[in-house]
Amino acid sequence: MGKIKQGILGGLSGKVGNVIGANWKGIDYLRIKPSSVANPRTPGQVDQRSKFSTVLRFLQPMTDFLKVTFRQYASGMTQFNAAMSYNLNNAVTGVYPDFAIDYPNALVSRGNLTTPADGAATSTTAAELDLTWTDNSGTGSAMATDKALIVAINAVRGEAVFTTAGPARSAGSALLNLPVEYSGENLEVYLGFISEDGSKVSNSVYLGSVSIA
Structure with missing residues (x-):
């Protein structure tokens, strides 16, 4: 009282x-005192929260990576929030409560640098991921000195292995070392490029789900 x-x-x-x-x-x-909300969990709110949680689980393991790869789209927001916004709108599939990430349509890097060409990923040696691509230097804004952006996501564990300074575009290949416990598990793999001075990045390209040797 x-x-x-x-x-x-x-x-x-x-x-x-x-x-x-x-x-x-x-x-x-x-x-x-603020007015109380009569129904704070409407179907629309529950639906949106579930989508948000799905994208959050996908992106959180690569938070530091996104600080580099979504820099161009972080006007008035953090790089992570820019990645959340894009993927919420473009990379969620299914219906509540069975939302999932639409990996081919998801982006883990976003920008106007020329994307990788003919990217592929395989694993033939325990705890190693082999990536290849065609050197498309000179096409559009692609430069031979661009560095590979690589992400391998272990969705079951909620973990990711990544690099923002991989081999040059002209190298045509890269090797990513993985934790030994990943052997026998599937990873979702993405490849992109960043300019040598870090000012430009490309949209990422999904290379598929790879079973680790």
């Missing part, structure tokens, strides 16, 4: 109706 000590304009302690009185550093102040 609230008490008005000095008239209606001051000295209110506690709550009277939807008005709450308090004191901060000797100053009395009033605030209005």
Whole structure:
């Protein structure tokens, strides 16, 4: 129960109706209690929260990677939030409660640098991932010195192995070392490029789900 000590304009302690009185550093102040939400879990809200959780689980393991690869689209927001926004709108498939990531349509890097050509990923040696691509230097904005952006996502474990400074575009191949416990498990693999000075990145390309030797 609230008490008005000095008239209606001051000295209110506690709550009277939807008005709450308090004191901060000797100053009395009033605030209005927010109206309660009659149904905070409408079907639309539940649907959106489930989609959000799906994308969050996908992106969280590569938070540091996204700080580099979504830099161009982080105007007024963090790089992670830019990645969340894109993938929420473009990379969720299914219906509630069975939402999943649409891996071919997801992006883990986004930009206007020329994308990789003919990318592929395989694993023939334990705890190693082999990637290949065609050197398309000179096509569009592609430069021989661009560095490979590589992500291998272990969705079951909620982990990712990545690099933002892989071999040059002109190299045509890369080797990514993996934890030994990944042997026998499937990883979702993406390849992109970043310019040598780090100012430009390409959209990522999904190379498929790879069973690790």
